[in-house]
Amino acid sequence: MVLLVAGLFVQLDAVAAQSLLRLDNADFAVSESSVLPAESPLWRSTVLPHRSDRPVGQDLTGYWYRLTFDAQDISQPLWLLFPKLRSGGSVYVNGLLVGKISEADAATQRRWFRPFMFIAPPVALRPVGNEIRVHFRIREPLTSFGEVLIGPEQSIRSMYDRLLFWENTVTEVAGILCLIVGALTMLIWVRRRHESLYGIFSACALFWGVRTLVFRMPEVTMDHWVAWRFTYYFTTAGFIVFITLFLLRLSQCVKPVIERFLVAYWFGGCAVFLAIGVAARPAMDAWWTLGFLPFNFYSVLVLLLYARRTRTPSALAMLAAIVFAFALALHDFAVQHGLFGLEEFYLLHLGIPAFLLVMALILLERFLKTLELADSMQDQLAARLADRERELLRSHERLRKLERLNAIAGERQRIMENLHDGVGAQLITSLMLVKGGRAGQSDMINLLQDCIDEMRISLDSLATEDDDxxxxxxxxxxxxxxxxxxxxxxxxxxxxxxxxxxxxxxxxxxxxxxxxxxxxxxxxxxxxxxxxxxxxxxxxxxxxxxxxxxxxxxxxxxxxxxxxxxxxxxxxxxxxxxxxxxxxxxxxxxxxxxxxxxxxxxxx
Missing domain, CATH: 3.30.565.10 (Histidine kinase-like ATPase, C-terminal domain)
Structure with missing residues (x-):
């Protein structure tokens, strides 16, 4: 989606550029002089955008660029648009200073990731043979000077706004969103430590957000340059390490040896740069960063095999996203090192948020599946509890019936014991006396009266309902x-x-x-x-x-x-x-x- 929108804006820029004069050929010279004559042997022709190795042996190097154009109408002011003026500098039109952007100096390093536009007043213009000269000083290993567009204010400003949006605003918004998403995901991971993918994703988002904002800082004092560059290396490598871990863990491939080596390589390289300083930058840019590529390719291969085996949508989406991100990373690597004549326009800051979005969607899918599983388990538990309650009710009912039966049996037993011990004993005594001939009429009356008393006592104790x-x-x-x-x-x-x-x-x-x-x-x-x-x-x-x-x-x-x-x-x-x-x-x-x-x- 990001690339589709970007492509749409590129098409709009192409249409707008048809009405503009595009200058893509220039002369350049390496010189510290404040003025260069037109016939100086230092001038050399080049095609814009121009990127070449800066002469070594000095901290700052001065550059001059010269472009010529003809003006059809000099009654109206013309506007100059510099899509890439990374090092800042002074802009002259026919010798008249029309703009000045802060450039690198002995105390500060400056790089501008944004377009610039300047006005060329009619007084500075002539019908033919207009000359634009740009002078700046750089500290970066490569020069970076892009083409120049000339036209009326409305057309120039429209393209300037679009370039500023994609080059500056989108980058800042993407970096801030990465920090917000990373912080929120970190909170989730703190509550669910066993879900390692949430923690890895949050680290990826946080590292990339910090890396983006740090890398595109326009001004850094030289006293803090080593710390600034160290932060850039640390966050960039940290992002690469955690992306590799995420791909391996997503593919259910846990390699403790590889993980420990990656972390050691990451911290070791950053420590070496911190110890050596500026002199270590060429090796860090050229070789140390490339040292992560074998592990990246290995994690992609593992993901490819996992996607082929499982064919899950999440694995396939992750595979497509990582291939896309690698392509953008290789493009930016080529741009950074001046390969293939590519213009200095970095794309990874546009692709990584889309890649992180795919990662977030995968984690969201896992989270929703976890919720579904929890709901299913809850439903099963509720069903089991309902079955258990019904079983308990049936058991309780059986127990109540058994208690009633036991109470009835106990009551019967008690009645029999009362009759046996009371009335029965009296009757047996009377029977023995009668058989032995020892009972007279009065004795029989007393015995029978005792039997009747025993029977009434038993009946009274059984007949009462109010325990009175x-x-x-x-x-x-x-x-x-x-x-x-x-x-x-x-x-x-x-x-x-x-x-x-x-x-x-x-x-x-x-x-x-x-x-x-x-x-x-x-x-x-x-x-x-x-x-x-x-x-x-x-x-x-x-x-x-x-x-x-x-x-x-x-x-x-x-x-x-x-x-x-x-x-x-x-x-x-x-x-x-x-x-x-x-x-x-x-x-x-x-x-x-x-x-x-x-x-x-x-x-x-």
């Missing part, structure tokens, strides 16, 4: 009170409302009722009491049930070793509570305390 212990205690009291009244034993019952936060599972309630049942049964059988006091209440965060009678008391040995008392103590421990019994001549007190603030673990 007081309601179960009230039912138990309603059943047990007639038995006490029947034998003339006064039963007093006091209870307090439990807190709303108290929740007692049925298993826990069953153990409490059985402890209370055992305590009252013992009073009926053994206490010989007249009064019984049952109290239910809260002490702190514990439920406390106390059963107190005024009977004969209890033997201390029975309180420790009694089977029934042991059962009550075990039941209290199962629900995380405590059991205590004390006796004296004035009666017996049974105390059950169950904490409600912490969950209890029960073994029925």
């Amino acid at each position: 212990l007081l309601s179960m205690l009230e039912n138990f009291r309603a059943r047990i009170s007639p038995r006490f009244s029947a034998i003339g034993l006064k039963l007093q019952w006091t209870d307090n409302t439990l807190p709303d936060s108290a929740s007692i599972p049925p298993q826990c309630s069953l153990q409490i009722l059985r402890v209370l049942q055992e305590a009252l049964a013992n009073i009926l059988k053994h206490a010989q009491a007249a009064n019984v006091l049952v109290s239910v209440g809260m002490e702190g965060e514990s439920l406390v049930i106390s059963v107190k009678d005024d009977g004969v008391g209890i033997d201390p040995s029975i309180a420790v070793k009694g089977h029934g008392i042991g059962n009550m103590r075990n039941r209290a421990e199962r629900i995380g509570g405590s059991f205590a019994i004390s006796g004296s001549d004035s009666g017996t007190t049974v105390r059950l305390s169950v904490p409600l603030s912490t969950p209890t673990q029960m073994v029925d």
